[in-house]
Each structure stands twice: as structure tokens, then as C-alpha cells.
Amino acid sequence: MGVFAQKKTVNVSGTIKDSQGNPLIGATVVVRDKPGLGVISDIDGKYKIEIEPFQYLVFSYLGYETQEHLIKDENTTLNITMQESTATALDEITITGTGPQKKVTVTGAITTVDVGTLNTPVSSVSNALAGNVAGVLAMQTSGQPGQNTSEFWIRGISTFGGSSSALILVDGFERSMDELNIEDIESFSVLKDASATAIYGSRGANGVILITTKRGNDGKVEVNAKAEYTWTTRTTTPKFADGMTYASMANEARTTRNQKAVYSDSELMMINEQLDPDIYPNVNWMDLLLKDGAPTYRASVNVKGGGSKARYYLSGSFLDEGGMYNVDRNMKDYDTNANYQRYNYRMNIDMNLTSSTLIQVGIGGALEKTNRSGAVSSDDIWYSAFGYNPV
Structure with a gap:
């Protein structure tokens, strides 16, 4: 005699409607964590649907919030x-030359x-573009503090020998x-493309970057602070022959040509x-002129808040990049290293004068201090290091 155990199932049925009471055709009803087990509304x-008891049914429909309901051990x-x-892919907002638009209505190439x-822990926004923004090529040509920003091109270099930089607008300026x-x-x-940048004429021929800054909102005062410490090193340092190797090779170069040895x-x-x-x-x-690395300090703080009549956003930041040259520590009044410091500040204020009149005020800027090693160009130090022999 065989004994068979049959799993208990329950039948669940009903109607799926929207908030206006209209039936939704093709709404999906599936069992959570049970791939392939589900139906759609007629x-x-x-x-x-027939399922095992104590399972979750998941109801979903495009443009509507997903719902989950626990089904117990009885037909229901x-x-x-x-x-x-409240936020769907169709309503996603993107910024264009004519202002914010729904992404579904935009036909140009906009990222x-x-x-x-x-x-990311970088000194400039342009250094963070490489690898993060599709269609943007970025190249950093120097590692000197204050000069280590990246050149970038949108969809390649369009004009050789001419200006190829993109137009950058921050809050419209x-x-x-x-x-x-x-x-x-x-x-x-x-x-990126002509249809998206046409409003800017020839100035936007190489692409346009639109940046909007943060603004205040109704509610309690919100304070955010951030501090970073980064240690920067060189990716590659040239290695040169030591004094004994240099002298031996100099002698070999002379003696192989039937000339007297140098040493x-x-x-x-x-x-x-x-x-x-x-x-x-x-x-x-290399050891005499250069350190193994240098620190970078970065700190920022911002405050935002306001009410129904006025809102504000205030921020300030500080960046300090240290140089990698060995310097004489006894020199207190003259810094021979290559350092860079920058102070950023911003203030955005929104005021509702009337129900139909809004005044927006934005002030932003940066104060920079660049210290060089005393040479006309930092390359002079490298040329000298490459030209000197160890003896």
C-alpha cells in the first residue's frame, strides 16, 4: 500500500483597478521568489491563481507602485x-538648454x-569625468598641484588646430x-549632438555641459560636513644608473674606441x-629631489534650509595639495615646494516676493594660491635631473 502526501493549495482571485476604479488590463500577479509562477489580469x-499557503503575491503594473500581500491557508x-x-522612468527629468524636460520627450543625445x-577624492571635477561619463574622453597631462586638471572632449576632437573645448554652463553662466x-x-x-546643442550656436559645436547647483528647501536647517585625507604618489619614477655603473660604462665607451678611460x-x-x-x-x-608622496587635505561644509517665503544654501570648501619635492626645512619664510590651495564658496538664495514672482540670487567663486618651486617651469627641474650624472 502506498502513501501519498498532497500539498495543500489555496485559490486567490479578485480584481485589479487603479485609484479611479478603472480595471487594469495585463497587470502582473506573481508569487515572490517563485520564478515563472504567475498570471496577468484579463x-x-x-x-x-492557485498557490501554496503562506506565500506572498506580488502585484505590479507599469507606472504604478508594486504591492505585496501575504496569502494564508484559506481561499480568499x-x-x-x-x-x-510618484517617480517613474517616463517622468524622469533631464536638464536641457531650454530648461528641465521629461526624459521621454527628449530626442537629442543627452547624458x-x-x-x-x-x-571621488580628486581635486577637480574634470578629473572625475574619465570612465564615468559615456562619450567623454579625458586626459590628465600633468601631476603638479594646481596644474593636474584634465582636458576633456565630448565625442572626440571635432576640429584640429582649433578650439575643441566644450561649453560649460553653471546655473546658466x-x-x-x-x-x-x-x-x-x-x-x-x-x-552631445547637434539637436541638443543647437540653441548655443557655434559655441556649442564641441558639446555642452550643464551643471545646476544645490539650492535651499522648506524645512529644518540641514548641515553637512565632510573631511578627506589622501596620500598621493607617483605612478612611475625613472630609475637611473648609480655612480659606479655610470663610471664603468663611461670607461667602456672610451676604451672600445681606443681612447683613454675617463676614470x-x-x-x-x-x-x-x-x-x-x-x-x-x-x-x-630622484631620492635627493623627490619625496615618496604628498598629502592632500579636502574639507567642505554646507548649510541649507528656509521656509515658504525664502530658502537658502550656503557652502564653503578648502583644498590643500602638497608637493613632492624635498625642500630645506630651515627655510621658514620661503617655500620652495610646489603647493596648491583653493577656497570655494557659494550662496544660493530663493525669495518668493509674490505668488507669481520668484527672485533667485546665486554667488559663487574660488580663491586659489599656487606655489611653484622657484623655476620658470616645473619641467626645468626634471630636465636638470635627467641631464645630471651621478658623479
């Missing part, structure tokens, strides 16, 4: 009223960048992206043993 919004009739979603992807604090950015959009055996010994480093030195110019 032309009258009705559905019927479950009528569902779906609520419209809306998640500001969170740009919030043209300005440099490198003077902007990352924490102040509310939205970041890249306009005698006693001089080679003096260089190798460093018995008289003043006359026969063995200098590693």
Missing part, C-alpha cells in the same frame, strides 16, 4: 487598488550623470569646471667605496 482586470478574494508611482559617481566644488552639484548633464682604477674605488664623497660623489637625484 480585460476586466480580473485574475485567479483579494481586490487590489494600484497607486500611481544625465549620477552626481554620486563624480564624488559660463565658467570653469575646475573652480567648482563637487558637493555643490545638484545635477550634471552632457549635451682610473683608484677613482673607481673611491666612487664605489665613497671614501671621499665630496670629490667622488654617488648621487641619486
